[in-house]
Amino acid sequence: MARTASDAMPAAALPGTAAPAGALGGILRDAALYALVAFGLCVPLVAYRTDPGPEGLVLVPRWGLVAILCGAIFVLRLLQRLLLLRRDARRALTASPAQATEAVAGEPDAGQKTSKVGLKVFVAVALTLPVLATLATGDLASSRYWIDLGILILTYVMLGWGLNIVVGLAGLLDLGYVAFYAVGAYSYALLATTFGLSFWICLPLAGLFAGLWGMLLGFPVLRLRGDYLAIVTLAFGEIIRLVLINWTDVTGGAAGVSSIPRATFFGIPFTADEDGFAAKLGIEFNTMHRVVFLYYLILVLALITNFVTMRLRRLPIGRAWEALREDEIACRSLGIDTTATKLTAFALGAAFGGFAGSFFAVRQGFISPESFTFLESAIILAIVVLGGMGSQFGVAIAAVAMVGGPELLRNLGFLSAVFGEGFDPSEYRLLLFGLAMVAMMVWRPRGLISVRMPSVSLGERRAISGAHVSEGHG
Amino acid sequence: MSVAGINVLVDETRAIQAGGKPPLLSVRGVSTYYGSVAALKGVDLDVGEGEIVTLIGANGAGKSTLMMTVFGAPRARDGSITYEGRDITRLPTHAIARLGIAQSPEGRRVFPRMTVFENLQMGASLHGERHFAEDLEKVCALFPRVKERLHQRAGTMSGGEQQMLAIARALMSRPKLLLLDEPSLGLAPLVVKGIFDAIRRLNREDGMTIFLVEQNAYHALKLAHRGYVLVNGRITMSGTGRQLLDDPAVKAAYLEGGGHGAAPGGAHG
Ligand SMILES: Nc1ncnc2c1ncn2[C@@H]1O[C@H](COP(=O)(O)OP(=O)(O)OP(=O)(O)O)[C@@H](O)[C@H]1O
Ligand SMILES: [Mg+2]
Numbered sequence: 001m002a003r004t005a006s007d008a009m010p011a012a013a014l015p016g017t018a019a020p021a022g023a024l025g026g027i028l029r030d031a032a033l034y035a036l037v038a039f040g041l042c043v044p045l046v047a048y049r050t051d052p053g054p055e056g057l058v059l060v061p062r063w064g065l066v067a068i069l070c071g072a073i074f075v076l077r078l079l080q081r082l083l084l085l086r087r088d089a090r091r092a093l094t095a096s097p098a099q100a101t102e103a104v105a106g107e108p109d110a111g112q113k114t115s116k117v118g119l120k121v122f123v124a125v126a127l128t129l130p131v132l133a134t135l136a137t138g139d140l141a142s143s144r145y146w147i148d149l150g151i152l153i154l155t156y157v158m159l160g161w162g163l164n165i166v167v168g169l170a171g172l173l174d175l176g177y178v179a180f181y182a183v184g185a186y187s188y189a190l191l192a193t194t195f196g197l198s199f200w201i202c203l204p205l206a207g208l209f210a211g212l213w214g215m216l217l218g219f220p221v222l223r224l225r226g227d228y229l230a231i232v233t234l235a236f237g238e239i240i241r242l243v244l245i246n247w248t249d250v251t252g253g254a255a256g257v258s259s260i261p262r263a264t265f266f267g268i269p270f271t272a273d274e275d276g277f278a279a280k281l282g283i284e285f286n287t288m289h290r291v292v293f294l295y296y297l298i299l300v301l302a303l304i305t306n307f308v309t310m311r312l313r314r315l316p317i318g319r320a321w322e323a324l325r326e327d328e329i330a331c332r333s334l335g336i337d338t339t340a341t342k343l344t345a346f347a348l349g350a351a352f353g354g355f356a357g358s359f360f361a362v363r364q365g366f367i368s369p370e371s372f373t374f375l376e377s378a379i380i381l382a383i384v385v386l387g388g389m390g391s392q393f394g395v396a397i398a399a400v401a402m403v404g405g406p407e408l409l410r411n412l413g414f415l416s417a418v419f420g421e422g423f424d425p426s427e428y429r430l431l432l433f434g435l436a437m438v439a440m441m442v443w444r445p446r447g448l449i450s451v452r453m454p455s456v457s458l459g460e461r462r463a464i465s466g467a468h469v470s471e472g473h474g
Numbered sequence: 475m476s477v478a479g480i481n482v483l484v485d486e487t488r489a490i491q492a493g494g495k496p497p498l499l500s501v502r503g504v505s506t507y508y509g510s511v512a513a514l515k516g517v518d519l520d521v522g523e524g525e526i527v528t529l530i531g532a533n534g535a536g537k538s539t540l541m542m543t544v545f546g547a548p549r550a551r552d553g554s555i556t557y558e559g560r561d562i563t564r565l566p567t568h569a570i571a572r573l574g575i576a577q578s579p580e581g582r583r584v585f586p587r588m589t590v591f592e593n594l595q596m597g598a599s600l601h602g603e604r605h606f607a608e609d610l611e612k613v614c615a616l617f618p619r620v621k622e623r624l625h626q627r628a629g630t631m632s633g634g635e636q637q638m639l640a641i642a643r644a645l646m647s648r649p650k651l652l653l654l655d656e657p658s659l660g661l662a663p664l665v666v667k668g669i670f671d672a673i674r675r676l677n678r679e680d681g682m683t684i685f686l687v688e689q690n691a692y693h694a695l696k697l698a699h700r701g702y703v704l705v706n707g708r709i710t711m712s713g714t715g716r717q718l719l720d721d722p723a724v725k726a727a728y729l730e731g732g733g734h735g736a737a738p739g740g741a742h743g
Contacts, residue, residue, distance in 0.1 A: 316602060319588075319592060319595060319596060322588060322592075323596050326588065327585055329567075329583065330579065330583040330584075330585065331596075332545075332547065333545050333547075333567055333576075334597060335568050335600045335647065337566075338568065452587050454591070454625065
């Protein structure tokens with residue numbers, strides 16, 4: 001009852017919070033402090049622009065812009081504090097279980113249901129995207145932009161799901177995941193160009209190699225956790241990249257590997273001649289056949305990743321990963337070989353990264369170390385973290401947002417009217433990235449989908465409840 | 475009490491078991507260090523098959539350290555630990571657990587984000603699904619509270635419920651030897667009684683061997699067949715539960731609200 005009353009009342013007047021006037025004064029002071037800090041940052045960064053003039057650089061003062069930025073920060077902080085005040089007051093009135101790590105979820109709550117349904121919707125949309133895009137744009141050729149974007153997003157979904165095994169489930173912070181992506185890509189590229197092996201033979205090999213590298217990384221870091229682990233994996237990612245750059249004889253160095261064989265339809269090439277895919281099927285040749293095929297290929301690969309992960313979660317090894325994330329010592333004293341458990345997590349995560357890598361290589365036809373920088377690792381990790389560590393659906397929507405978001409920015413051409421000519425919104429991708437991270441950490445510190453789903457599903461729960469629980473459960 | 479006195483007591487303990495088989499667990503001259511600081515200084519201790527043995531001592535005496543040393547984390551620097559006649563001093567922790575030793579560690583260490591049911595599944599990792607349903611039935615009968623909360627997240631349970639879960643989880647592995655670190659910590663007297671009853675039943679009905687670390691010396695000594703007193707990393711006394719209960723030094727230090735002050739034997743340093 002107290003709760004309904006509090007919802008109706010203005011926040012500052014609630015019992016238990018500071019006196020309205022005092023609270024408001026504090027908030028104003030706080031916002032002013034923020035504006036001051038912003039001012040301090042703006043002076044060296046924004047206040048003057050250097051323009052090339054006739055005699056060297058000319059300083060153009062931009063104090064108006066500084067004032068606008070500081071004012072905006074003042075207002076935003078003020079609003080945020082006022083909103084938080086209201087929320088905190090409400091929280092103070094509802095007792096929170098001190099030892100609770102998250103919502104008490106005896107029954108699956110809204111979040112869990114959303115993510116179950118959400119994943120299905122995501123898969124349904126993904127399956128029909130080429131059709132939808134064709135219908136929307138009129139013909140197959142002009143839907144290319146959307147299908148390409150879909151391929152890009154699905155690649156990151158797959159990478160996110162792969163890394164999710166390591167970071168989300170096993171709780172091992174890996175900042176060098178791109179290394180396995182690179183190993184997979186180079187495995188295919190080199191095997192195909194030097195030995196002429198087909199994609200379908202190289203794909204499993206690439207996964208295998210990447211998995212082996214995953215183990216190789218796993219061994220030295222077995223004893224490390226948290227930030228130390230992060231540093232070593234980060235270094236590992238960089239080492240792989242530097243090896244790729246410097247081992248010129250094998251990897252082609254910074255120039256990379258080019259003319260990598262294109263994907264074939266299980267041996268039938270997508271060409272216009274009579275051995276080609278179109279001729280065999282008796283349809284008109286269209287370059288889009290290959291693109292659509294690639295789209296479905298990555299979709300299948302991503303779905304396999306998801307399927308394997310979901311399956312393993314219910315098996316002892318998957319439970320062991322999760323338990324490992326929670327408490328390593330307890331795990332060991334229950335007889336779980338944490339070494340093997342960690343290595344399988346690293347190896348499996350890496351293998352999926354390797355599959356994605358060889359897909360990348362077959363799609364691009366050209367790879368170079370530039371594609372495998374730390375930024376890639378950071379984006380994949382951001383997808384996992386934003387998605388809510390361990391949630392498959394969360395990772396999928398985070399990938400859509402992280403990869404699709406900058407594309408969206410590209411279309412906001414009108415912004416250049418505001419910010420002047422030469423403003424390229426997609427260059428602000430990293431800014432967006434940072435802002436999204438900050439916003440997430442403030443509002444959803446556990447990620448978009450933060451509620452972990454028990455590995456025993458509702459149907460099974462009923463059966464168990466019936467068998468072992470006589471009362472207390474409906 | 476003199477050093478000679480300690481030796482007499484230790485010999486007495488051996489004499490008690492001399493009639494039977496070699497002890498199930500035997501700790502000989504074990505020293506454990508945290509960095510350069512010794513937490514255990516040459517501990518000797520035996521747990522015979524089918525016994526309840528308790529270890530009492532003040533805060534920081536090294537009780538939890540001894541229990542964890544049996545599990546190899548931290549590892550004993552000197553001395554040896556044998557289980558079923560086999561040297562386990564250098565075995566990795568999970569391999570020790572696989573020999574049939576389970577523990578409910580200090581601080582419970584349940585998996586907070588996993589459900590009670592999943593925690594119990596983790597406890598049964600060694601056996602998988604083989605006799606899971608049967609064992610689940612059994613621990614549920616022992617701890618009805620756990621049964622009511624099978625699908626709650628372990629981290630959201632009350633401290634006492636988590637304690638029961640920690641014991642239940644340990645039992646799911648069908649241990650031969652169960653190590654319990656302060657199972658009564660922070661529990662209401664009635665619940666403590668329930669837990670001690672459960673321990674007694676496990677021992678009597680299933681013949682489970684139990685090594686119990688306790689602050690609650692009175693209950694522990696009443697329950698146990700034998701007990702040891704640990705002071706500053708050394709065993710200063712041992713004997714049957716009755717003997718220790720009646721010992722004036724034990725009484726003064728651990729039973730009559732003596733708190734953590736003067737320890738019997740006074741073997742400091
Ligand atoms: N990880 C550690 N690093 C350093 N010192 C430690 C560590 N764990 C325990 N100690 C020290 O070792 C000694 C024994 O600790 P231990 O936890 O075994 O005591 P205890 O007898 O279980 O006490 P309590 O009854 O309070 O649980 C203490 O002095 C403690 O400070
Ligand atoms: Mg202790």
